[in-house]
Amino acid sequence: MTLLIIILLPLIGAAIPFMTERMGRTICAYSAAIGPLIALGLLIGSAPTIFNGTILYSQLSWLPSLGLNLNLRLDGLSLMFGLLIVGIGLLVTLYARYYLSPRDSLAKLYALLQLFMMAMLGIVMSDNLMLLIVFWEITSLVSFLLIGYWSNQSDARKGARMALAVTGAGGLCLIAGALLIERIVGSFEMGAIFAAGDEIRAHSSYPVILILVLLGAFTKSAQFPFQFWLPHAMNAPTPVSAYLHSATMVKAGVFLLARMYPALAGTDWWFYIVTFTGMTTMLFGAYNALFKHDLKGLLAYSTISHLGLITMLFGFGTPLAVAAGIFHIINHATFKASLFMAAGIIDHETGTRDMRKINGMWKYMPHTALLAMVAALAMAGVPLLNGFLSKEMFFSEALHLESMGMFSWVFPLLATLAGLFSVAYSARFIHDVFFNGEPIDLPKFPPHEPPRYMIVPVEILVGLCLLVGIVPNLTVAPFLEAASLAVLGEQMPEYHIAIWHGLNLPLIMSFIAMAGGVLMYSQRKGLFAFYERKYRHDEKAVFEARVQFSVRIAQHITDLVQNNSLQRYMALLIATAVAAIGYALWGMPQLFGPIAITELEPVSLLCAVILIVGALGTVLLHHNRLAALLLLSVVGLIVSLIFVRYSAPDLALTQLSVEVVTIVLLMLALYFLPQLTPNESGGKRVSRDIVLAGAAGIGMGLITLAMLTQPFTSISEYYLANSVSGGGGANVVNVILVDFRGFDTLGEITVLAIAAVGIYAMLNGLHLPLPGADGEGRRWDKEPHPPILAVMARILLPLALLVSVFIFLRGHNAPGGGFIAGLVTGVALILQYVASGTGWMQERLRWRYRRVAVSGVLIAALTGIGSWFFGYPFLTSAFGHFNIPLIGEVEIASAMMFDIGVYTTVVGATMLILAHLGRLAQTSHSPRPATSMPYRSNELTKGEP
Amino acid sequence: MELLMATVIAVLTSCGVYLLLRGRTFPIILGLTLLTYGVNLFIFVSGRLSPGSSTIIGVGEQYADPIPQALVLTAIVISFAMTAFVLVLALRARAELGNDHVDGRISVEDVNS
Incomplete structure (x- = not known):
């Protein structure tokens, strides 16, 4: 514990000067010295034990899963360094009291010096290599602040930056070296690393480890060719230079040499690299x-x-x-x-x-x-x-x-x-x-x-x-x-x-x-003249020029990739995905599995042909937006037929209702957008995109085929077996949604509500010019709402709502459920908007749809919380059979309440999106009032050209 | 049939990606929708093609895989929300920038290339 206290004392001491600064400079200095003084006493006190050859340890788990522990050791080397660090630190504290002019903050200097002292003590007392590196990095950071103490001087800032860049880069190398050592030794603990010295030296990656660790040491200790940062660090206040650049920081590098000596030294590599670097530097x-x-x-x-x-x-x-x-x-x-x-x-x-x-x-x-x-x-x-x-x-x-x-x-x-x-x-x-x-x-x-x-x-x-x-x-x-x-x-x-x-x-x-x-x-006069002639160069200018050069290169590369065009980013993203997946597919020994392909059915083939024609048509006709949109809806309908064919009635119903809502939405938006897409892509771009799209499609096709021909065991057995007994419903898809994976569904309806609220926010205050005519110059029909449609829609509304209630109620045991019922309700209401106009609906239905959407999420969440009151985890479901007079036996499950939440959210979100978009025509101003139509929501009927 | 399904997904993906790479917002939304169909179908068929089955306990003898179905069901609803969001974003961009290009400007590259 003593060891930890020794390190912590300067850390706590760093805060004291700020509190005592107002009491005068001398008191500030003395109070700053208290922490280090006690640490010095503790170090001297433990000296006799160390002289006996004992090593003191202190162990504390920090991040054991990463092998990073707050393990400290005090051996002879740590003691010697510790005394130097604390002793000289105290002398510097006294000295700085008189050195610093009254304009400069003494407390700031003392706090930084003590932080630095803490980090240095941490380096010399670490019994864990990773911990040592943590302290090592702290010294780099604090020395940056200390060198740049006079931060208003440009030279001080540049000197500090240079020191940080060089020692920081060395620190990265050291981390890499430590990670490699850990791979060999299996631990960051010093004892284990020392014991495995022979193993490390014999390992094939020893030269790499050695060079990386030495890079860390050499940058810190200003060895050639990294020596240039040290002279520029002289812009620091002199107490800082006396402390960092004589006794401590630069000694951290040679300390590392001494510390790692048992593990790394004794080879030719060590001898040649370390000796010659040292000699050149000297x-x-x-x-x-x-x-x-x-x-x-x-x-x-x-x-x-x-x-x-x-x-x-x-x-x-x-x-x-x-x-x-x-x-x-x-x-x-x-x-x-x-x-x-x-x-x-x-x-x-x-x-x-x-x-x-x-x-x-x-x-x-x-x-x-x-x-x-x-x-x-x-x-x-x-x-x-x-x-x-x-x-x-x-x-x-x-x-x-x-x-x-x-x-x-x-x-x-x-x-x-x-x-x-x-x-x-x-x-x-x-x-x-x-x-x-x-x-x-x-x-x-x-x-x-x-x-x-x-x-x-x-x-x-x-x-x-x-x-x-x-x-x-x-x-x-x-x-x-x-x-x-x-x-x-x-x-x-x-x-x-x-x-x-x-x-x-x-x-x-x-x-x-x-x-x-x-x-x-x-003989200095002649020598000085010779030196002036031959060897005058400014390392700082060279360093700054190189920094600027690398910044320019980085800028150039950035400009290549990031040219502010979303279109370009999209192409790059898709190209990357295609390349990455293509590479993975290329390396597969066998793409297709052993399952035989089933026979082609004529009806399916016909549907597929319609779908493909629809999809290709959407692409080919995409300059004519309305036509493309109509073809797109054909694709959506065929997709829901595919769901029907392959036993997914829930999906088919959902797809069908979403399809309706999506197409209405797209038409609504198209009213405000240009009706035609200009043909502005050149041949080069079109062929590039065809290649990309073709590659993506072929890749997806291959993956699909590969997947479908592989043998398959599903995890669905559990859900099929437990749906009735555990969830109280026979429709497994619905039970999964509202019960087994209810938490996922809660997340999804939350996303839905957030999207709706986001749309509401974006539409707020949005003014778009109202077009007076369609893309081919034809005026929009002035007849606002066809009466037949309005009458029919009003008749249909109760029926549609009844259907949606029916779909909702049967959802637990037959195809249906909250999602589909919500969409059906949405479609029924939208039909009223289309047929009778926004104003008409607003008079009759004064709901604020954003509240509806949010309360849906709330209902679902509260249902989940409800199970807490019965002592069960969040979203545990319960169900029971009740006998209601006249109706008979009815099964009621708590999941139904959850489903009501889903239903409400879907209705709220859908209506929020569509109704607000529909209302846009009323709030938008028209560029030419003379040609504009009456401000009813007649834009909804513009689907028929 | 597997081959046909793979072809369908391939065509939907290709068309979707091609439209995604256009410069104007509306075709991109169309492309997004096509891509959504493709992806949803892909997830759906990961439970394998099982005609004539059911996901209702007690109906039929063979059961289809319900998990991809549950996944796709929420995916359809969420992708509707996302399509709507992007669409309104496009409207907003049109109002703020005065055109419907994704980059908010008619780029020189588009005109020249």
């Missing part, structure tokens, strides 16, 4: 650092170089090299954090970071100068300072490397070269800033020492550099040993950190580096 960073005039730029490139050095040590793969790498992580964090803070102080006091202007600071701020010089000497690797110790170990390991055969001399040579550059840029940092004459044009003059407590963090860090450098065995040794043990396990080497190993080769290399470095710095 040289690249060291070389460039010398030529940066920006104080923070120099430190940024120096950080890149040192990260390369650490990476290279992990790449060597010898136990001592790993120990040296971990040692250098600690050393680099301490001296680089103090250097960043010193750079921040100088920036703060002089108003610039340009080393061509800042000179001779020794006179103005001797205290700061002394501290910065000690830290810079540690960076150069001067004896009696911590940087010297780990650099000696590095030289020594570079000398002992034999993996490269006859080229082994390359490593010591390049290592010395990097050391030489690092001495040169350290010398520049010291000489250029603190000596070298007088300052030139400082924005703030004269500079003086910063507030007392702003220097305290620097003092503490520099003190650590000295302590570790002079008495390493009393200070850092146990932490280092515990951390190395966690990485190396049984391979733990016997080693001894000492300041004096005698006059050996590594020491000579150090001397060469120092002498050469100083010499190189003294």
Whole structure:
């Protein structure tokens, strides 16, 4: 539990600064420090246990089905990193109190810093690889916010975006790598992954896994060729740089190398990729650092170089090299954090970071100068300072490397070269800033020492550099040993950190580096000129140009597919569907099954021919809309005949009544639309569409035939067997609708009601020009309503309603039911509208159809809820037989109530749609009042031309 | 008969798709209706062709598969609602845009190609 608390403390602490900000900046800073301070205490408290070689675990299930658990571990490596993260975090908190100007929100910075601290602690303490990645992504996101803290500056925003793009892309690679590891190991748990190291290394996808994981680590740790984001992240406030770009974020990458070392290291792949990347980065960073005039730029490139050095040590793969790498992580964090803070102080006091202007600071701020010089000497690797110790170990390991055969001399040579550059840029940092004459044009003059407590963090860090450098065995040794043990396990080497190993080769290399470095710095003028001529390029401009380029390509591809034409989208969708299904059909070994085809019947053939003629006619005549519509209705009638032929009377009835309603509806709409479709498709488009439509049709035909020739066992046996006993009805189709699958039906009538309400909304306030004549220029008949039709319709109405009641009542046991009865009622009412006009009907029938539709859905839902009162689940049906005088025994089922709901919805929805559309003619205005007809709903009769 | 049914469904689909690809709203609605017939028939025959059967318990000796029938019954009603919805959408588009082209404009491509 302690482990979880350690992580949660900064998370809770992130909220505190916002509450205390109003009480003053100092209180805000102290309150922000409370959480990390307790976490630091907890970490130190558990240190003795860890030194004994124990590992603390804390386990909590999170998403066990995904293998993602909140499992934490605290081993030597986590402890060492945890102390760095929290310790330096606290110093940065104190420092930021004085660094930030009163205009900037201190609370925002503290909250982000603590969030970041939480995420970093999560990374180093995760015992689950997926959990580690979750925290990893949080660091990417929070670092984006931190780098872009001054969000009004364009450079800060661009720098933040670049960092996010690079580290985010690396994070994606890492996830892919983790998923592959999980496929081999079967778990994301660290213990299982470490144990399966040999299995992973032997697996055929090991190189892929390695490269993916390394991409994650290298982007985070700014390794070549991903180093470019780090210098641009220097637009962040200096406390952020000191924290993220020295001690924590960039160290997450090398932490990952250390963490995954037991599982992935020890192969040639590892050696070559990691070593050479590290070496290139080290040289690249060291070389460039010398030529940066920006104080923070120099430190940024120096950080890149040192990260390369650490990476290279992990790449060597010898136990001592790993120990040296971990040692250098600690050393680099301490001296680089103090250097960043010193750079921040100088920036703060002089108003610039340009080393061509800042000179001779020794006179103005001797205290700061002394501290910065000690830290810079540690960076150069001067004896009696911590940087010297780990650099000696590095030289020594570079000398002992034999993996490269006859080229082994390359490593010591390049290592010395990097050391030489690092001495040169350290010398520049010291000489250029603190000596070298007088300052030139400082924005703030004269500079003086910063507030007392702003220097305290620097003092503490520099003190650590000295302590570790002079008495390493009393200070850092146990932490280092515990951390190395966690990485190396049984391979733990016997080693001894000492300041004096005698006059050996590594020491000579150090001397060469120092002498050469100083010499190189003294020749700087010529070198600077050379660098200016050769190597001036702006990574940000290149990066932005590439971003713009990819945006342009994306735009181009989008334009190809998404050209704002629905017609094009439709063609693309259909083409995709045809291609996908065609591909699947192509791959089938045998399309048709063993069932023999039954014999052709002459009557069916005739009907089919009529249907086909009707369908093709609809297409061929579709420019003449009314004719096409009439042919379409022929198709619909034949379809209902097909239902009759194949034993589906319910479907036939439904199809027939829907057909009537649909055709009336289409005619009604056609009145407002052009009567003719212009012939605007060119030959190319028509042939394209014929190919698409033909392919779709042939595909459907093949699938149908394939399906019909396959043997078939239905799940319907259950419904047939239980319809009478369970649902109390003999008509299985109806019982399925209102009982077995009642919930589906409830959903469907809801959709119906929603569609009707949607239509109502769309018709609301709709004004369409009333046409005075049909497509061929003939005037619409002025005779509003033929009297014979009106009289007949009125006679028919009660009969039709009776039929619909009959159909409804018999529905449970014979063909019929709520859907069909509702449609029949709808047709009967529509006939009245057609025959007598909207106004006439409105006077007599004052229903608001939308209420009817909605109350239908409500009745059905309430019927379902009713079963709750009897202690049954939603929509449980009940039925019983009752003896009613005169009528006899009647069966009443609760499903009938449900069916009433269906009936009401269907009537309401149908009428809502048709009646409102019919009323449109009254509300629409006419473009030419003189030629328009009387405003009755006579448009309904325009079906007869 | 299976072959005939497959042909019918193929023709309905082809005609429906062809009309769906037109540029004006009304033919598209016609196409949608044709496609609906095809799809409904397809679902219906997935219960196999069973002439002379019944779905009423106690009537006849052979039973047809009631599940596709129940599916298609609701499909018919829902597709009516959808047809109506699209139709009114077309009317609204005509009122708002002044023409009945699906893209709300007579595209240059249509005229030229």
